[in-house]
Amino acid sequence: MTENWHQNFKSKNREALIAAAKELCMKQSFLNVNIKDVCSAAGISRVTFYKHFQSMDELILAIQVEILESMTGYVKNAVSTEMSGKEMLASMLEAWVNYASTHLGYIKFVLLFDLHYEAYDSGQQLKEQYNLFINREKEQHFLLDALQTGYMDGTLRSEPDPLNTAHFIFVSMMSMLQKMSLASEEDQVTIQSDLRFAKRFVEMLVQHLSNERMA
Template sequence: MNENWHQQLGNKHRDDLIAAGKELFLKYGLLQVKIKDVCTKAELSRVTFYKHFQSMAELLLAIQMQLIEHLTDEISRTSTKDMNGREQLKVMLNVWVVFAQDHPDYIRFIQLFDINYEMYDFSPELREKYDKFNQHGKEDHFLLHALTTGVADGSIKNPSPPLELAQFIFTTMMGMLQRIVKIDPSKSDEMDTRIREQFVKMLLHFVCSEEIHE
């Protein structure tokens, strides 16, 4: 019981550090935040910080991977197996849009990380860790089941391999959402909504090799 309590407390401290780091990185940028800033925000000591992370770079990487995993997990669990592949994909894309509206900080952080990744002083070990994370995400892509189902049932006729389609969808969706997501969701206007809806429709038409009817 005591060991379990310590484990839960350790997990909470790690989550608190990640939450504090995410907020500070978004507010001040990736290069301006120091360990003491994160510890102050999380109300934890430097000793506690170093129990979980060896450096700010490791914290930064942990935040990025956690956000991507949460994003993809939330989208994946909306897929309904009794739908055909196209229907599954449509549901997942629409949930993706809603998730981005509800969690604009996720989209902004992922964008900020991607822009600064090459410039940030990650160790070779951390870069290798992130490369493996990305490679696993590509090979076991969260969109792959819907796409392979669609190819098998005929609802998706695009000649490109499903894995290539999955990677294309992820890149284009994140690019669109990063352009129009608002820090304050209440400031999102009708034009933003129409852009998102039209983008999802066009993406579905492309992936499914459908003609676009006026």
């Protein structure tokens, strides 16, 4: 019991550090966030910080992974068992746009992380850790089930490599949503215009992948 309590306490401290760092990164570039600021915001000592993360780079990577997992989890939860493959795909892409529109800061963080990732001196070990995460996510792509269901039930056009289709959709969607995330929060006209375009893009994408004989 004592061991479980200690483990839970450690987990809560780690979660608090990630939450504090994430909040700071929503207000400014993660390149400007430091360990002192994170510890102060989380109410946790620097000594405790190093029990969970070896560096600020490792904490930033943890935020990136958490955001991506949160985003894909939200999208996957948009489906139900009675849906056809086409309906699953449409529902997931619509949920994705909805997630982005209410979490523009998270989408922008992913964009900035990806832009700085190759040039940022985060260390080879962390880069390998992130690459392993990305490769695992690609192999178990969160859109794959909807696509394969659609191929089997005939509502989506059969493709020789559904994994490549899933990757194409991911890159296309993220590029569009990241563009939307660059608008100033005060510029609601641009945000709403980008949001309408995103919804139209989803409709066109689903229509493009639809099996016309089953439409």
